[in-house]
Amino acid sequence: MYERKHQKLAPRSVFIKRVFIHIMLAILLVALALSLGISGYHWIGGLSWVDSLYEASMILGGMGPFNQIRSSGAKIFASGYALFSGLVFIALMGIILAPVVHRLLHRFHADERDI
Secondary structure, rough: OOOOOOOOOHHHHHHHHHHHHHHHHHHEEEEEEEHHHHHHHHOOOOOHHHHHHHHHHHOOOOOOOOOOOOOHHHHHHHHHHHHHHHOOOHHHHHHHHHHHHHHHHHHHHHHHOOO
């Protein structure tokens, strides 16, 4: 997907296309993670759909829980979802920053004639 070390730096249009694709992948990952959280909070936690959306959004966004959870199964789900959300955040940063970091490193290592 990316050019190799000894290849020329990709044109700006190719770079912008890569950034767009990576942002779309990140949005897809957020949508999947959010739907997993909404489903879990609704079916396991017994919250309404709107409360499940709010709770999953708060956890996924790093803000923390809002509603009081009573059952042990729901608490176990909430713990797992919170850990999963932290990993999703790290993955999102990697997905979004990959084309930018690659271009920056490639530019540093390219010869003057290759740019």
